[in-house]
Amino acid sequence: MPAREAVRWLVTEGALVFSDSRKIRVPELSRERFHEVLFARKSLETEVSRQAFPRLTGDDLSALEDIDARINMAIAEGDMQAYMRGNHRFHFLIYRRSHSRVLLPLVELLWLQYGPSMRQIGSRWGASSIADDHHRDVTQALFRGDREGFCNAIAADIEQGMRLLE
DSSP states (O other), X not given: OOHHHHHHHHHHTTSOEEEETTEEEOOOOOHHHHHHHHHHHHHHHHHHHXXXXXXXXXXXXHXXXXXXXXXXXXXXXXXXXXXXXXXXXXXXXXXXTTOOSSHXXXXXXXXXXXXXXXXXXXXXXXXXXXXXXXXXHHHHHHHHTOHHHHHHHHHHHHHHHHHTTO
């Protein structure tokens, strides 16, 4: 995809905005928009996780634990890029198991919209600003077979990550 077309697509999806005819920027996350995105992410991602739960295997659990260990190393090393890649990998390993053809694209769109703001936070404060994610709670609930605990941990993780943007 040529660069110009890719940029237009990102503008259409809300990940970028034109500030004038020659400048492109990350959209500001107003307080109102922040709360809308938080509500949408918690609602959709929790439901997608609920749908994925019965399809997650022991191999998936091992992969999630491995990804989480690498995320923790990235946080300790202050590597925001590695943290963000790992966090995306962790969540989407789960979400893709839902096989949802309606909700999953909406979740991907929300991540496109909030991702640049998260990158700005990382540029300002670094990965060390991620005090504690809830990934271990997610994997422990999966290990126990606790669907509600699993979904609650996903929601708590989303809330914790989004609160960094407030």
